[in-house]
Amino acid sequence: MTILIENTRTGRKEVFEPRNDPVRMYVCGMTPKDLPHLGHAFMFIHMDVIRRYLEYSGYSVHHVQNFTDIDDKIIDRAIKADRDPMDWSQEHTEAYFKVMDRLKVLRAHEFPRVTESIPAIIQDVQQLIRSGHAYVTSTGVYFDAGSFPTYGELSGRTSDDGLAGARVAVDEEKKDVRDWALWKVDSTGPIGWESPWGRGRPGWHIECSTMIQETLGSHIDIHGGGIDLVFPHHENEIAQAEAATQETPFVSYWTHTGLILTDGEKMAHSSGNFTTVTDVLSKVAPDVLRLYLLSVHYRSPLHFSALALQQTKTGYERLLGVLRTRGQDESPDNNALSKSGLEIRKTFESSMNDDFNTPRAIGAIYEFGRTINRLAPTSSVTNVTEAKNIFIELLEVLGITLYEPETNSSNIEPYINMLVAVRQQLREANKWDLADQIRDDLADLGVIIEDTADGTDWRLT
Numbered sequence: 001m002t003i004l005i006e007n008t009r010t011g012r013k014e015v016f017e018p019r020n021d022p023v024r025m026y027v028c029g030m031t032p033k034d035l036p037h038l039g040h041a042f043m044f045i046h047m048d049v050i051r052r053y054l055e056y057s058g059y060s061v062h063h064v065q066n067f068t069d070i071d072d073k074i075i076d077r078a079i080k081a082d083r084d085p086m087d088w089s090q091e092h093t094e095a096y097f098k099v100m101d102r103l104k105v106l107r108a109h110e111f112p113r114v115t116e117s118i119p120a121i122i123q124d125v126q127q128l129i130r131s132g133h134a135y136v137t138s139t140g141v142y143f144d145a146g147s148f149p150t151y152g153e154l155s156g157r158t159s160d161d162g163l164a165g166a167r168v169a170v171d172e173e174k175k176d177v178r179d180w181a182l183w184k185v186d187s188t189g190p191i192g193w194e195s196p197w198g199r200g201r202p203g204w205h206i207e208c209s210t211m212i213q214e215t216l217g218s219h220i221d222i223h224g225g226g227i228d229l230v231f232p233h234h235e236n237e238i239a240q241a242e243a244a245t246q247e248t249p250f251v252s253y254w255t256h257t258g259l260i261l262t263d264g265e266k267m268a269h270s271s272g273n274f275t276t277v278t279d280v281l282s283k284v285a286p287d288v289l290r291l292y293l294l295s296v297h298y299r300s301p302l303h304f305s306a307l308a309l310q311q312t313k314t315g316y317e318r319l320l321g322v323l324r325t326r327g328q329d330e331s332p333d334n335n336a337l338s339k340s341g342l343e344i345r346k347t348f349e350s351s352m353n354d355d356f357n358t359p360r361a362i363g364a365i366y367e368f369g370r371t372i373n374r375l376a377p378t379s380s381v382t383n384v385t386e387a388k389n390i391f392i393e394l395l396e397v398l399g400i401t402l403y404e405p406e407t408n409s410s411n412i413e414p415y416i417n418m419l420v421a422v423r424q425q426l427r428e429a430n431k432w433d434l435a436d437q438i439r440d441d442l443a444d445l446g447v448i449i450e451d452t453a454d455g456t457d458w459r460l461t
Contacts, residue, residue, distance in 0.1 A: 001057060005222075006299065006355045008230060008254035009154050013355055018221040019252060022060035025051060026212050027108070028225035028233070031068040032092035033077050036099050037274035038293075038304060039226070039260040039267040045290055046257050046298035046358070047224045048105045049398055053352050056397045064215045065108035067093055068207060069115050070191055073270075085191055086115070099277040102286045104399045112211040114202065118193045121202045121210045124244060125182045125195075133243040137173035140185045141197055143205075145178035148239040154254065155231035180236055182206045205236035209244070212237075218245040220252070227256040227299075228266065258301040267304065275304065284309060287400050288316045294358040294398060315366070317445055320402050322369040322391055324446035324460065325376040327384035337375045337383045341390045344368040348394050358398060365394055373443050416447055420456055423449070 003016040018024075027047045030040060051061050069089045078088035101107075114121075125141050128134035133147045145151050152158050181203035186192050192199045212220060218241070225234065234254065241250040260267040267274045280289055292312040296302045344364060351360035368391060376384050395402065419438055426435040439449045442458070450457045 001349060001353055003054075003057065003353045004355055005253045005255060007252075008256050009249070009251070014253065016253065018059070019219060020221055022062045023054060023222065024216045024220040025054075025061050025063045025222040025224070026208075026216060026220050027063070027065045027223075028208060028229055029065040029067050029111070030093075030096050031071055031074065032089050032096060033071075033074045034092060034269045034274075035276045035278060036092075036096050037260075037267055037269070037276050038280065039274065040096075041099070041103060041277050041289070042260050042293050042302060043224075043226050043257040044100060044105050045103060045293050045399070046356075047255075049294065049358060050222070050224065050255065050298075050356055051106060052397055052399060053356060062216065063106070063108040064110045064112065064212070066208060066211045067096075067111060067113045068204065069093060069113045070201065071114075071204060075189070075191060079190070095278075099281065102281060103277070103290055104286065104401070106399075110215050112215055114207045114211075117207065117211050117214060118202070120214050121206055122183075122193075122195050124206060124210045124213070124240070125202075127244050128182065128240065131243060133239075134182055135175065136197055137171060138185070139171055139173065140181050140200060140203075141183040142171070142174055142179040143182055143236065143240060143243075144175055145180075145239065146176050148243055151178070151239050152235065154235045154238055157231060157235075180205060180232065182240075205233055206240055208233070209237050209240040213241065213245070218247045219250065222253050222255060223251040224255045224257070227258055230254075230256055255298070257298045258296070261301050261303045264303075280309070284313055285316070285403070287403065288313045290398075291316055291362070291400055294362060294400075297355075297357060297359055299355075316402075318366070319369060319395070320404060321444045321446035322372050323388060323402055323404070325372055325384060325388070327376055327379045327381040329381060334375070334379045334383065337372065337379045337387045340368060340371045340375070341387050344371075344390060344394070348397075352397075361394075361398070365391065370444065416442070416458055420449065420458055424456060 004013040005016050006013045027044070030036065051063055054061050067089075070085065074089050075085045078085040081088065097107075125134060128143065129136065129141065132144075134141055134143050183195060183197055183200055183202055183206075185198040185200040187199050189201070192201055212223075223234070223237075238250050242248050262273050262275070265271060265273060277289075284292075289309070292309050293302065295308075295312065344367075347364040348361050351357045351364060354360075368387075372384065372387050372391065379387075392402065419442060423435045423438040426432075426438070442449060446460055448459050450459070
């Protein structure tokens with residue numbers, strides 16, 4: 001099967017042809033300065049689905065994800081809380097694993113940390129100095145952006161439209177406003193390491209370049225992260241890696257996720273407008289949140305809505321209803337359900353092959369569920385079981401598992417009886433469309449309505 005990936009660097013959908021076996025995949029991880037929020041969950045879940053689908057498609061994947069476990073913001077927050085910065089970082093790293101495990105985000109095969117990579121970072125900075133791509137000032141070491149002719153290619157920016165961006169400190173010794181720190185001298189800070197240029201800490205961008213080369217080598221197939229990392233972070237990664245190794249391209253496919261927005265603004269720790277994953281999971285099940293976050297394409301923004309999240313919960317219950325269907329012990333041969341099973345797999349794979357289009361894939365799964373509900377009464381137990389197995393399998397590719405909630409069936413009987421009575425009133429008023437809608441909705445939830453000469457009965461599938 002042919003998989004197309006929209007490559008941020010070219011702006012085109014390209015056929016996925018990995019150069020490495022296993023596929024080398026790197027995802028920019030958290031800076032653990034606070035609890036993981038929905039923006040983190042959105043990015044990591046979508047990257048998880050990319051990995052899962054590649055593995056479903058027969059590829060082996062070597063997945064690496066870093067932790068920027070020390071930086072200025074971590075230090076500042078720890079100091080304000082009267083905590084040790086490394087303890088603060090470790091606490092929030094553990095918080096990441098706790099919630100992402102609940103969301104069934106597969107753990108990367110390696111989790112390199114900045115604090116464990118300092119010697120390699122120093123070596124890489126020295127190599128960039130030797131090759132003429134970096135220079136030393138009294139405040140540290142800077143990358144010379146002017147030495148890298150294709151700088152700005154990923155983001156589409158040029159020196160004429162304001163390449164100087166986030167985290168580029170003002171320094172009169174810099175050759176170019178675009179230059180960024182590879183090593184920051186800090187002789188008095190609470191955290192630092194000795195280097196040829198004085199005690200200090202690495203710059204943000206060199207960290208990922210080094211950790212990638214340490215774990216995956218000078219070329220990787222897929223590099224993932226949020227769209228907000230395109231510039232300057234990923235732009236700088238390219239310059240550092242390709243300048244140091246002379247291997248182009250450093251990354252074959254750049255995949256960037258959209259942002260979670262709240263009140264029209266990017267959800268972020270720095271803005272204080274974030275909703276933690278833990279808070280959301282106190283209200284809905286992990287699989288419901290996962291289904292909600294996969295309801296938009298990974299490259300699109302998602303405007304967080306508590307109402308939409310609750311609607312997703314209802315949708316998840318509809319999926320559960322499919323599991324309650326059963327075929328007939330004695331049923332004439334009916335191949336319609338078997339044919340639908342073949343078609344759903346084709347539709348699912350076609351959707352996912354098109355740049356991992358999860359909304360379209362999920363829509364196809366919902367439609368297949370409705371087909372199972374409709375055809376089950378005239379299909380054999382074997383055919384229904386096989387169809388449900390395909391239904392479950394495709395959801396699992398997306399990391400979604402269907403769990404029956406622990407409920408007392410007697411608690412729901414009054415509500416079903418009420419809906420059946422309302423439906424009967426609608427039928428008597430000749431409002432057939434509304435009556436049929438209630439019947440179909442109840443069927444999606446695993447409640448079968450049976451109209452007989454003696455009245456209307458219902459049963460749970």
